[in-house]
Amino acid sequence: MSQTRFTELKNSVDRVIHALEGRFTQGVSPASLTLAYLDWLIHLGHSPGKISELMENVVRKHQAYLVWSARAASDPNLPPLIEPRTQDRRFDKPAWSNFPFNTIAQGFLLHEQWWHYATTGIPGVSRHHENVVYFAARQWLDMMSPTNFPTTNPEIINRAVETAGNSLYQGLQNLLEDLQAYTLGSTRECKEYCVGENLAVTEGQVVYRNNLIELIQYSPKTASVYAEPILIVPAWIMKYYILDLSPHNSMVRYLVEQGHTVFMISWHNPDAEDRDLAMKDYINRGVRDALKAINAILPERKVHAAGYCLGGTLLATTAAALARDEDERLASISLFTAQTDFTDAGELMLFIDESQLSYMEDMMWDRGYLDTSQMAGAFTLLRSYDLLWSRIVSEYLLGERPSMNDLMVWNSDSTRMPYKMHTQYLKRMFLRNDLASGRFIVDDRPVSLRDIRVPIFCVATEKDHVAPWRSVYKLHSLVRTDLTFVLTSGGHNAGIVSEPGHPRRSYRLALNRVEDKYISPDEWLNRYAKQEGSWWEPWSTWLAERSGAQTEPPSMGNTDAGYAPICAAPGLYVFEK
Numbered sequence: 001m002s003q004t005r006f007t008e009l010k011n012s013v014d015r016v017i018h019a020l021e022g023r024f025t026q027g028v029s030p031a032s033l034t035l036a037y038l039d040w041l042i043h044l045g046h047s048p049g050k051i052s053e054l055m056e057n058v059v060r061k062h063q064a065y066l067v068w069s070a071r072a073a074s075d076p077n078l079p080p081l082i083e084p085r086t087q088d089r090r091f092d093k094p095a096w097s098n099f100p101f102n103t104i105a106q107g108f109l110l111h112e113q114w115w116h117y118a119t120t121g122i123p124g125v126s127r128h129h130e131n132v133v134y135f136a137a138r139q140w141l142d143m144m145s146p147t148n149f150p151t152t153n154p155e156i157i158n159r160a161v162e163t164a165g166n167s168l169y170q171g172l173q174n175l176l177e178d179l180q181a182y183t184l185g186s187t188r189e190c191k192e193y194c195v196g197e198n199l200a201v202t203e204g205q206v207v208y209r210n211n212l213i214e215l216i217q218y219s220p221k222t223a224s225v226y227a228e229p230i231l232i233v234p235a236w237i238m239k240y241y242i243l244d245l246s247p248h249n250s251m252v253r254y255l256v257e258q259g260h261t262v263f264m265i266s267w268h269n270p271d272a273e274d275r276d277l278a279m280k281d282y283i284n285r286g287v288r289d290a291l292k293a294i295n296a297i298l299p300e301r302k303v304h305a306a307g308y309c310l311g312g313t314l315l316a317t318t319a320a321a322l323a324r325d326e327d328e329r330l331a332s333i334s335l336f337t338a339q340t341d342f343t344d345a346g347e348l349m350l351f352i353d354e355s356q357l358s359y360m361e362d363m364m365w366d367r368g369y370l371d372t373s374q375m376a377g378a379f380t381l382l383r384s385y386d387l388l389w390s391r392i393v394s395e396y397l398l399g400e401r402p403s404m405n406d407l408m409v410w411n412s413d414s415t416r417m418p419y420k421m422h423t424q425y426l427k428r429m430f431l432r433n434d435l436a437s438g439r440f441i442v443d444d445r446p447v448s449l450r451d452i453r454v455p456i457f458c459v460a461t462e463k464d465h466v467a468p469w470r471s472v473y474k475l476h477s478l479v480r481t482d483l484t485f486v487l488t489s490g491g492h493n494a495g496i497v498s499e500p501g502h503p504r505r506s507y508r509l510a511l512n513r514v515e516d517k518y519i520s521p522d523e524w525l526n527r528y529a530k531q532e533g534s535w536w537e538p539w540s541t542w543l544a545e546r547s548g549a550q551t552e553p554p555s556m557g558n559t560d561a562g563y564a565p566i567c568a569a570p571g572l573y574v575f576e577k
Contacts, residue, residue, distance in 0.1 A: 028351065029359035036132035043124040054118055065110055069103045076102065082109040090147045095154035104146045112141050128353060135350050148389050156397045163399070170399030178395075193246075193409040196570055200241035202253045204569035206266075207557035208293040212277065212285040214266040214571040215293050218252055220553035222259045227548040228302050228331045229261040231290055235309035236267040236282070239413050239574050242493060243308065245406045249499040251536065258540045261298070261554060265290050265311075269576035270418040275368030277418040279425060283442060287318040291329055296561040298554055302331035304543055308496065309467065310425075312338020316449060317435060321442040323451035332546050334457040334539065336496050337467040340449060341436035341474035342429055347465060352430045361423050370417040407493060415576075436478055449478040457542055459486045459535060461495030473521040476512060483512045484542060487525070488535045500534040507535040 044050065068081040076097050084091060091105045119134040146152035150160075150168075159167045193199050204218035232252070234240040243264070244252040255262050265286060270277060287305075294303055307315030312335040319333050339345055345352075351360075364370050394400045402408075434440040438448040456479060460469035469487055476483060488495045488507040498505050508528045519527070557565045 029356045031359070032353055032355040033132065033136065035355065036129035037136075039125050039129040040119065040122060040133040043122045044118075047123060050122060054114070057114060057117065061110055061114065065107065068106065072102050072106075073099045078102075081106050082113060084109055090145060093155055095158060098154065101146075101152070101154045104152050108141075108144075108146050115141060128349070131347075132350055135347065142389055145389065147393060150397055153393070153397070156393070159398050167399035168397070171396040174395045174399065174401060192404060193406050195239075195241060195413075195574055198246060199406055199409065200244045200570040200574060201247060202244050202250055202256065202569065204264075205556045205565035206567050206569065206571040207297065207563050207565055208289070209566055209571075209573075210285055210289060212268050212281060213290060214268075214566075214573045215290050216264045216266060216569045216571060217297065217556055217565075218256050218262045218264070218569065219556065220261065221253075221256045222553070224550040225259050225261050225553050226544065227551050228304055228546075229263055229294055229298055229554075230255060230304045230306060230543070231263045231265070231287075231294060233265050233287055233290075233305065233307040233311035233315045234267070235311045236415060237310055237417065238415060239410065240264055240266045241570060241574060242407070242410050242497065244570075245410060245497060249406070249497050249502070251497070251499075254499060254536055255540070258544075259550060260304075260540075260543065263290065263294055266571050266573045267415070268573050269415045270369055271416065272368035275364075275419040278420045279428070280442070282314055282421060283318050283321070287315060293563050295329065296563050297558040303329055304332045304334070304546070305330050306334035306336065307338055308336040309338060309492070312336055313340060313429065313435070316340050316452075317440060317442065317447060319452050319454075320435075320447035320449050323453060324442075324445070324447055330454050332455050332457065332543070333452065334459070334543075335472075335475070336459045337461055337464055337472060337492050338458075339429075339467045339471050339474075340478055341471065342433050343436070343474070344468070344471050345430060346468040346471060349430070352426060354431070357423075357426050357431060360426070361419075364417075364419040364422060368419050370419075370422050407497060411493070436474070449475075450480050452479055453481050455482045455484070455546060457484045457486070457539060459488060459496070459539075461488055461490050461492060463489075463491040464495070466492045470521045473524070476518055481514055485510055485512065485524070486535050486538070498534045498536065500537055502534060505534050506530045506532050507538075509535070509538055 065081060068078070072078045076099065080102075091109075096102060096105050115137045116134065119137050120130060122130065125133075150156045156167075202218055204216045206214045207217045208215040232240075232243060234243060244250045247253055252262050252264060267286070268274070291303060291305075295301075305315055305319065307313070315333065316335060316338065319330060322328075322330060342349075360370070394402070428434040428440060432439070435447075435449070438446055438450075440447055456475070458472065458475055460467070460472035462469060464472075473485065476485070486507055486509045488498060489505055490496075490498060508525070508530055510524065510528045557563045
C-alpha cells in the first residue's frame with residue numbers, strides 16, 4: 001500500500017469516528033468545547049482578584065437573599081431582590097409571587113447572575129472562548145430552571161390540582177406520541193395545512209428546471225403590470241414557500257396583486273449524490289440561470305432581485321460579480337435578514353471556529369450532506385428556553401398541545417445542505433469573512449460589494465437570532481450606493497412574514513444616500529421613530545418608484561425561446577423529502 005493511500009485510509013478512519021460522535025453531540029465539537037473551557041479555567045485560576053470577588057459576591061448576595069426570603073414568606077408583594085432579564089418570561093405568572101415559589105425563583109436568578117459574572121470578564125480569555133463558556137453555562141442553567149420540574153413549578157401543580165391529575169396524564173400521552181413519531185423517523189402530522197392545497201397556492205407555472213432549481217413564474221392578478229419583473233432568491237436551508245404561505249400572508253400573492261410580475265426559485269433538496277455541489281453551482285445554476293430564463297421570457301427588461309437569508313447573501317455575491325463584469329441586468333436589490341459581513345454574526349458564531357468546522361466537515365463527508373436534524377439541534381440550543389424547555393413544560397407537564405399554524409408547518413419542512421457548498425460557505429463567509437473583505441472568488445476573480453451601483457432595500461428584524469440586525473446593518477460600510485434600511489419588529493421568520501393588517505407590527509425606515517456619512521446602528525436606532533404597520537407596503541412603493549411604465553401582463557414562459565411551462569406551481573422540488 002502506497003504512503004498516500006495509507007494516509008487517506010487513516011484520515012477516513014478519523015472522519016468516520018467524528019461523524020459517529022457528531023450524531024450524539026448534535027454536531028458540537030468536543031475539542032472546541034474543551035479548548036474554550038480550559039482557556040477560561042486557566043485564566044480564572046491565574047486571577048486571584050477575580051476569584052476573591054466571586055467569593056465575596058457569593059457571601060454578600062446570599063446574606064441578602066436569606067434576609068429577603070424571610071420577609072417574602074409573609075409579604076407576597078415584596079419587590080424582588082433580583083430582576084430577571086428583559087426577555088426572560090419564565091417567572092411572569094402571578095403564581096411565582098407566592099411563597100415558597102418566589103424564593104425558589106429568586107434563588108435560581110441569584111445563581112444565574114453569579115454564573116454570568118463568573119464566566120465573563122476574565123482577563124486573557126479570548127472573546128470566542130468566553131462566549132462559548134457563557135453559552136454552555138447558560139444551557140446548563142436553562143436545563144436546571146425550577147420551571148422545568150413539577151415540584152418547583154406552581155403552574156404545573158395548580159393545573160394538576162384543577163384537572164385532578166388529567167393534565168399530567170395528557171402530558172404523558174403527548175410524550176408517548178412524540179416518542180413513537182421519533183422512533184418511526186417522522187414528525188407530528190398536521191392535517192390542517194398541506195403544500196399545494198392551502199400552502200404555496202398562488203397560481204403560477206414552473207417555466208425552467210435544472211438539477212438545482214425550479215423557476216416559478218406567477219400568474220398576473222392585475223390588468224397591467226410593471227415592466228420590470230421581480231426575482232426572489234429564497235434560502236436553500238428551508239423550502240421557498242415561507243414567502244408563499246397561506247393566501248392571507250403570502251408575500252408572492254401580495255406582490256402580484258400590486259401589479260408585479262414575480263419569479264421564484266425553488267431549490268432542489270440535495271442528497272448524497274449532490275455532495276459536490278459548490279457555491280459556484282448555486283451562483284451559476286441558481287441565480288444566473290434564473291436570470292437567463294427571465295431575460296428570455298421578458299427580453300430587454302431589467303430585474304428587481306430579492307434575496308432572503310442565505311439567498312440574500314448569495315444574491316449579494318452574484319450582484320457583485322455582475323457589477324464587476326459590467327452586467328447591468330439588475331434594476332435593484334432587496335435583501336431580507338441577509339448578512340454580508342460576518343464579524344459579528346451573533347450566537348451562530350459559537351459554532352464557528354477551525355475545530356468546529358473541521359468536525360462538521362467530517363460529519364458531512366460521511367453522508368454527503370448536513371442533515372436537517374443536525375441544523376435543528378444548533379438552532380434549538382441557541383433558543384433552548386423557547387424551543388425546548390418551554391415546549392417540554394407546556395406539552396408534557398401541563399398537557400397542552402399548541403395548535404399548528406402555517407409558519408410552524410413550514411418550519412418543520414427543512415432541507416439538507418450539500419457537503420462541498422456548506423463547507424465553502426462556512427469557511428469563506430463565516431470564518432474568513434471573504435465577501436466583506438473583497439476576497440470571495442467568482443469565476444476565478446474576487447468580487448467586491450463596493451462595485452454594486454443599483455439601489456438596495458435592506459430589511460433586518462429586531463429579535464433575529466440567526467442574522468442579528470446590527471450585523472445586517474454592516475452593509476452600510478460595504479456598498480457605495482443608495483441604501484434604504486428597514487428594521488422591523490419580529491424575528492428572523494415572523495418579521496419577514498409581516499403582511500398588511502397583521503396586528504402589533506411596526507418598523508423603522510431610513511434612506512442612506514451614497515453621499516451621506518455613516519452613523520452607528522445605535523445612533524440610527526435613536527434617530528428614526530417606529531412606524532405602525534407592515535414594511536411590505538413601503539417596499540412595494542419603493543419598487544414601483546424604481547420601475548418603468550406599466551404594460552400588458554407577459555405570457556407564462558416563452559415557448560419560442562425554449563422556456564415553455566413545465567408544470568403548475570408549486571412544482572416538484574418543494575415536495576422532496
